[in-house]
Amino acid sequence: MSNPRKPFRVLFVCMGNICRSPAAEIVCSKLLSESDLRDSVEIDSAGTIGYHSGKGPDSRMAATLKARGYPIFGRARQVQPQDLEDFDLILVADEENLADVRRLDRDGSRSAKIKLLVDYCENHDAPRVPDPYYGGQSGFEEVADLVEDACAGLLAQLRAR
Template sequence: MPADRKPFRVLFVCMGNICRSPAAEIVFRQQVDAAGLNEAIHIDSAGTIGYHAGKGPDPRMADTLRRRGYVIAGRSRQVTTDDLRDFDLLLVADEENLADLHRLDRSGAHREKIRLLVDYCIEKEASHVPDPYYGGQHGFEEVADLVEDACQGLLDSLKRQIG
């Protein structure tokens, strides 16, 4: 990447930032690393609520990803209005998260860069990434499957976009 070019900044958002959005951050970070694009793409995640701020990913989500070969890292934080300005793309897990970010974006100036993560799915069809928090292991596997698919589609899209 040319020295004068800023990295493309992607923020993954769910409600608590302990299951879905950190899973997307972890998966996408590994995909970006494997593609040799660490300098070109900056990745983070956040939650629409700050209840879990400072905590790591949910242990069940972490175990699911670890079994798939991912390195678990990151701490929960709440999304801010600065994030709306600072990130080039904000990808949310579901319609409720989408509505929350639209409310945070009072002026509507950043609406075009707030999208559903599943919009990037290649093989899976889903209207949203379901919250696995109150369910069993199957829910965490479903989240991992959707996130892996969507992140691959996102990476393919960004490769075309950032060259």
């Protein structure tokens, strides 16, 4: 028997959709597959720019996640105005992404569903998920730590609703 309820849809967004947002999608996907929410939540990721469209996750981010036991998948795409309609929650990596996505919401009617991913962290107190692209390995580890925390917190809140 199929679930008659529409799945709750979450979109993770960063700038290029090759580091932070695919990391969130990959981590959340694994957590969902191991949870009671696997059939009631759908996830995706996108970037505020289309420069990397069609490319897979950054090799350094992929290696960091693979070392933590996550399967690597996905192709970059740019966030579209229709995504604000199609997704129930849009979680962005930082304040710049927040401003960019909110600009797509011309009348402001969907602003309540656009939030920072770190708002769901339970064990880290961080203002944003920093962009690790131009840094060293420690930046990718920090992203993975924050994303794991935020995704676990997200699933806990979704479970409680």
